[in-house]
Amino acid sequence: MVEALIRRFTPGLHHLQIKTASQKTPGGASHTHFSLVPGHGKHILRFKNAFIAVDRQREGKSFDAQGQPFETIKLTTLYAHRHIFEDMFSEAHSLSMQSIEGKTMVYTLRNMTWMPLGDAKRKRPFDSVVLEEGMAEMIRDDVREFLNARTWYLDRGIPYRRGYLLHGPPGTGKTSFVQALAGELDFNIAMLSLSQRGLTDDLLNQLMLNLPPRTFVLLEDADAAFNNRRQRDEDGFSGATVTFSGLLNALDGVASAEERIAFMTTNHIERLDDALIRPGRVDMTLRLGEATLWQMEQMWDRFYAHQDPDGSKRTLFIERVEQYGLVNSVSTAALQGLFLYNKDDPDGAVNMVGQLLMAKTPTMEVPKKN
């Protein structure tokens, strides 16, 4: 909001500061944006019909969690104009809300704390992730029901938490679904891989206790903690990775009145321990598997509805897919790859179905550990 307030002032002939915003794309390219904002020091500015004395000062060398320096902005105006502050703050507030409205903020671990990963991202549409028929809606309704049951939990002294375990082979939409669900329910995401180096039990615990508001926590590679069953050493040091007991402690940490919704993902459910599947830790376990016939049809329609209005090419595609024995044996990511390669070209996708054979996953089920 302070950012929005600073931008609201029209800089006159005062000290200006150049604000640089750099953004790096995953491909390595970087975009830089410059803007002029009033610098530190004293300014006289006009807002509506009032003159305001502005004193913008930096507080020592302290930085907030986002790496921005702490600042104090003192605004002074005539007593008769004091009401304009209300207008000014509500305008600044709506400016700052506009910049994140319709977007999802993703937080990751940096400098031992949650930090936004770049700017807020455009929401991922809920139906852009195609899970097995009815599964996405079922999870969404469960989260909604949980969000509506706050007083029920608090009245009964039950920690207000819900956990979901999404498991299945790579590229079946586990991460993407959590992003789409966050968009649908106006949540942000704090994501973390449990196999990340340097993530200790204590740090994980601290992070779980300090989640930004209205944020899903997404713990990826949950099985990593189960590979590392080492308990704390005598001196209390638990090593540079998260342990099994560390994960359980972090999930069970001190409850607050705010909801905590955790999604855990794994490609190896057989490595997990039953102690994880306990209410509040994991309330719902869902398998996201290879693309079913229904998912294939849905994804086809999402890509080619315009080029194939009567669905005849889709029928051809499905026939081919069945001939090659690809139903329930290729990931939705592989299917998406084929459709992206043949963007706006359904015939190309039909002709290239055979390429999916390379992405076929062996269907060997590993027995679950007791």
Ligand SMILES: Nc1ncnc2c1ncn2[C@@H]1O[C@H](COP(=O)(O)OP(=O)(O)OP(=O)(O)O)[C@@H](O)[C@H]1O
């Ligand atoms: N069910 C799906 N519907 C739509 N797109 C999907 C689906 N599954 C995967 N994709 C696409 O494939 C890519 C990889 O998906 P994602 O990272 O969500 O998979 P994942 O299951 O989390 O994989 P991993 O287990 O390797 O982390 C994304 O671009 C995503 O859009």
